[in-house]
Amino acid sequence: MAAPAVAQQQAGAVAPPAARGPGPVARLRRAAATPPGRLRAAGAVLAALVLLFGAVAVWQSAHRSRAAGQVVSVGGPLSQDAAEIYRRLADADATAAAGFLLAGNEPAEVRARYQDDLATAARLLAEAAGRSGDSAESQSALAELNRQLPRYAGLVETARAVDRQGLPLGGAYLRYASDLMQGTVLPQAQRLADAESAGLDADYRTAGAVPWTALALGALALAALVRQQVLLFRRTNRVFNLGLLGGSLAVLAALGWLLAGTLTAGDDLAGSRTYGTRPLRELDQVRIKALQAHTAENLDLVARGASDKYTKQWDGLVAALDADVRTPGSVTRLVAGADPATTGPLTDADSAYRQWQDRHKDAAAKNSAGDYEAALQRTLTAGGADTADAAFRAADAKWAAAAQTEQDAFAREAGGVDGVLAGQAVAAGVLSVLGAAAVLRGIGRRLAEYR
Template sequence: MTYPPNAPAASAAQGTATAPARPGGVPAQPSPAPAATPPAGRGAWAVGRERLREAATTEPGRLQILGAVLALLVVAFGAVTALEVTDRASAADDVVSRSQPLSADAAAIYRSLADADTTAAAGFLAGTLEPAESRARYARDITTASLLLVKAAANTDGSSVSAREIATLNEQLPRYTGLIERARAANRQGLPLGGAYLRYANAQMSSSLLPAAERLYAAETERLHGDDDSARAWPYLSLALGLLALGVLVWAQRRNYVRTNRVFNHGLLAATAAAVTVLLWLLAAHTVTRTDLNSARAHGQESLQVLNTARISSLTARANENLTLVARGAVLTEDGKNDKYEADYTASMSALTTALAEARELADDDTGRDPVADSAARAAEWRERHKDARAKDEAGDYEGALDRVVGAKGSTGQSFDQVDAALERALAHEQTEFTRSAGNARDALTALPLGAAALGILGAAGAVLGINRRLSEYR
């Protein structure tokens, strides 16, 4: 029996058939290689690290890295120096043009208010018809205080302590002037009520206006001290970067010498000179600034504060002296044993004596000491005349006492005016001393920021050129 051929076997046979023959003369072609793929896990960072490692193992690569580091250090030194010195120069400028003038204005506000109160009491004592000179002086004091309050408000942050005190002064000052006008009106009519209005006005001045002015002065003086401290602070970051850059530059030049026996590399030498120049300039300018600010503080700022205290004490003493005659024993101390205004006069004169002695110690030249000495002599004369006036008043000679207090010649009022004039001369001198010293401190830093930035760029360029000179030897 015959069976048909097996189909799968036939198919397999066909599948194993030999490939057609290659034409003669045609070379065998290699099989295409599979596409290359990067090893797993090697990203951009890994490749970058590998290239950096390869660069660091060759001298040209090391030189390129060194050049980049040197340029970065020198530029950073110049930039940080420019920023830090700009900040200190701005603080020094604030000391000269903003903080100290505002502090002086705050002291002037206090003096103007105290003098207005003193003048009002003196005019009241002069009789029913107040002298025109007294009225003019009072009006001038009130106008000065008002203008300075406007100026202070324009230069003060609205949320600061100073702004709140300025608002208090602006609110209370019209009330005070209203009470003074009522006292004057009653006094012209010969009514005893005028003395009561005057005492009430003085109480408002002593309890509201002058304390607010004193707090304003303290706030502005504190801001002055803050700006002064900022201006004198050492730029430690700049100094550290300068020393680091200089050290790396010296090391790079020594490395260059050891490897090539060449003593100088002009580019690196120029970069080193630029770094040394900026570092020495920074040290010199900041030393000068600190020295001048120390002088401004010791011989200007501190003297001004003491002289302001002396002048305020003299004004307070004069106001209390006048009110002693106005009240005529109607207002007593808390223990009820002594006249309040006489006790306040004694305390103010004691403060004046202490302040004058301190001001004389702080004065650094005869121009500053002479007016202080004159003021002290006039204050001693004032005390003697006051004792005479009190003796007459206690003996029942009110008119004699009044003449010794507000008279044209030989009165305590004349002594007070002489003390005040001498203190004004001393204040003007110390203000000039402060402005000059603080201005010199500011000027010492003026050109340094721009100079440091320019020298930093030039130094970085020198470092790059110096390294490129070495790299050219490998090309």
């Protein structure tokens, strides 16, 4: 933007005076008409160009550095937190159904897990509200979540209380609570996660953007410096003007630094996406689908034949999880796409997942044969190790371990980028000031020869 204006100004300064008048512009033109005046003007323009390059380079690098910092310290964690909020809420729903099914036999840890899920979700919601600041989409999703969560918890407690009286109404309450969770709360949590993901993507774009303006200004300054040196060489037959040469080298160094820094940052950011963000999102997708299937599995037993929608939900979700390796969000694809660090946990998760599916089929067969108690036993027992619930928990724990590995990789890859970009800003600033000083000194030397 500034470049054409500067170029015009430079062209004007070099061109012969066209008009005479009383104004300061006219006076400047008169002064520039003499050879020393012309030289002085050229020096000023060159120094200004170098400084402008430096200023733009500093500004663009700092802007990118801040975005890279956001990626690591805000965007990444926030979008992970949003995914965690979703997971916690979905888990609370599945666990509430489990506690309901176990009724009087509900072990303390199931109750604790439900409460921990809700408490963690509430804490993460408060933290997200503090961090996501200006995103209107996030804030409205957060407000809605904060409104609905107490309602959900209230319905679950009512369901428990009614169930303890032995009334079938308790199950109806729990299904209503779950409808609220699945139909209203989780979509809001998804909105939040989408908004945070979009914010992270925007930060990625900013941090990884090539600073074209600074590069163009640097090239322009360099070209102008070279041209001035060629002109001086023709007029004086002196090969080097040390000042101008020093200035050129400083600009060249700053340009090189800018280019190298940008490439490194882009590379690291791409790495953090490849090894961190993207696998994390795929993992999140699978974990959420698995959680929802687990909820449907439990609620089908809660519904006790009052509804067949949970069987349909289960079928749909499992079809997506069982899809082939080409379909995003399938368990097979997770394993196929694993990097060396996550192959172990993802393979374990895969076999736990298969076990879960087998046990579920077994339980479903028992249920449709009319043996509800056996189906319940196979799905969920207090402290049972060979249940569908236990296999699901095992798979999810392995997925969580893989997610932690990916998160570490993300932090490692993206971690230094803001430092690289900040260093680049400092270097561009210092080098351009040095360059401008050298230019002025070089021109000053040459001017001294006119006295």
